[in-house]
Amino acid sequence: MSRKKKKKRRGNFILALIEFILGLVILVVLLGVGAYFLCPVKSVSVEGTDLYSAEEIQNYILDDEYSHNAVYAFIKNKLFPKGDAEFIDSFDVKMNGLNAITIVCNEKKILGYLPQEDGSYVYFNYSGKVVEISQTFVDRGYMKVEGVSCDEPEIGSKLSIGEEQIGYLTSLIKILHKNDLMPNVVSYDENGRITLIYDTYNIALGSSVYLEEKIDRALRILPQLDGLHGTLHLENYSNASTDIVFEKDSEAE
Template identity: 35%
Template sequence: MKLFKKNLIDKKHKKMIFCTLGAVLLAGLVFFFSYFHVSKVEVMGTARYSDEEVKSMALQGAFTDNSVLAVLLHSRVDVEDVPFVEGFNITRLSHNSICISVREKKAVGCIPYLDSYVYFDRNGIFIESSHTRDELVPFFDGIQVSHVIQGEKLPIKGSSVLTTAVALSTIFQKNDVIPDHIEFDSSYQITLTYGDVQVMLGKDEYLEDKMIRVSAILPKLSGEKGILHMENVTDSSKLITFEREVDEEDTTTSIDTTSAYENAIANWHGGYDEEGDYTGEGEYDANMNYVGPKPTEESIAANGDWLGGYMEDGSYTGYGQLDKDGNYVGPNPNDTSDEEDYTEESNWDDQEEDDYEE
């Protein structure tokens, strides 16, 4: 009888212990899934897809709403059917937040092939194709291929073309000046198109130096139509000319900026800052008269066929309405700033302007 009662008590104790353990385990699970429930997701590594698109593509497996289990089970997600994406990495930021890092296929350029755009990486490997063009990737025309196989190197004609394309793409990304169109002609001369402005780079020489100057000149050619010649830029020559279309018949005019720049810099008397200290770049002369910024080859080239910028005394300010020979040529038609600012700081009075107009 005593043995029976003892066994009964032991069973009750065991049952209580199991119930207690079950309750503790359940409470732990509730705490675990509530405390580590993901309420914030950060996305990084792509400008191609929105955060919501990335979340829907990366967080598809089980327990992706738990910051601990999502990292344990899905820290690396590989995909095959998402354009330009190799996969995703998931990391935990805090108890309720995770970060999705997008591993993108790095396309450096695209070329036309049949009715599609073929994208390639810096090694010339065909990584993606699309019927629509990605404006963030440089588009190269004139690069010819006989066939394409995804995952394999493009059979590009011309041994140096790929090297040039990769170099240009790197420069474009660095200077944030991706052109609308890049063309290689039959002799591999390079032409860039930015809206209505064509930039003739010439051969694959001094590309970085040329593009630094292009990025400085292009903003000053806004609204213009013509050809910017950079073919003659070398380490010893900085000859830049801009052919502006002046009528509907596409008549153009060409200005040699080299001599124009030499005249301007020789007659610019600035270099002093507002404190009267000489810096070489200041916009005041020794008498603290405002004489405009120091002329550069880029600023002269951006003037096109306007040869003004000179004052009555022959000094160059950039806003004077005379040419170097003292002929009135009017205000700079390429200047988008307020003319009153120039007038106020240049000691020109209304009477003098009226005399020139007469």
């Protein structure tokens, strides 16, 4: 092949590449102009949370002068998603047509909380990991843990309440969740023994020894306690001592 033909082919390729790039740029510009004029945000809906007002969420997500455009808001959320709001793990922006968007709030999964001496609350999940630390108390019936304090809690880390306490708590959570027996409060005493507090009765578990057996016995007995107020004592349960006492509340009587 002669040099002239090679140069001609190379020149044709460069010319075609330039034309392709120019065409692509023109297409992008046209799409951008079209999106700007055709996709102004006229309707915004918020889903997934009642912790913030719809206006607060809208102002948080649509936070710059270009966010009035639905396409821009959608693309911005995909490229630079926000996730640093209290109790919210992430946000999704969805387009519902050219002029409407929906902001979906994905809340953090919370099982319970520990009140701190400084007035804050340490919220944790089913794995015993801290997911939020806040001065705000969220009244959603989350399980309360009392009788222990969390030393220097950090989001993403295990509850820092002591190795024995956290081991007991996480094992207990798994068993209780499996048996649909989650309490309102888990209360530790000064010796690390646990009492589960429900609406009308308590279950004194004591230490973690024979934990599964204690829960199994409690499940068999609880139907007989319907309507009663008091404490089911399982702290002394063992293979050698299977006697279980239900102590009625004197006030209820």
